[in-house]
Amino acid sequence: MSKHIDNIGVLKKFVSDNDLQNNYSIIRFNCDFEIQTPKATQIENCEARITFDSYENEGELTLHSDLPPAKYPTIFKAKYNEFSIENGILIVRDIHPTIGKYEARITPLGKVK
Numbered sequence: 001m002s003k004h005i006d007n008i009g010v011l012k013k014f015v016s017d018n019d020l021q022n023n024y025s026i027i028r029f030n031c032d033f034e035i036q037t038p039k040a041t042q043i044e045n046c047e048a049r050i051t052f053d054s055y056e057n058e059g060e061l062t063l064h065s066d067l068p069p070a071k072y073p074t075i076f077k078a079k080y081n082e083f084s085i086e087n088g089i090l091i092v093r094d095i096h097p098t099i100g101k102y103e104a105r106i107t108p109l110g111k112v113k
Helices: 003-017
Strands: 028-036 041-051 060-064 075-077 082-086 089-096 100-111
Touching: 003 041, 003 082, 003 089, 041 100
Parallel strands: none
Antiparallel strands: 028 041, 028 100, 041 060, 060 075, 082 089, 089 100
16 A cells, blocks of 8 residues: 555544544644754644545645744645654654754644534
């Protein structure tokens, strides 16, 4: 099985385990977003969205964050990033051209109403 398919499975498990999908199949939720880089850690509360069927992308997490998008990643794709779940927290690992190696932790706080 490919890494991409594994990552989609991780995202689907995260959504299911945390009951993040509403009655209209929309996955929007509030979360704590923590991103650790070799030089710093940033933490903020924000809204997130997960989609599984957008054009040419079968799994994507988008954070609506106040962090500068040129400096910090806010879109994570199953096709390219590494996803895992640890103690109910979604972990995304990758390398960003500006900040280098990073680990993002997404702690769900409940669906957006």
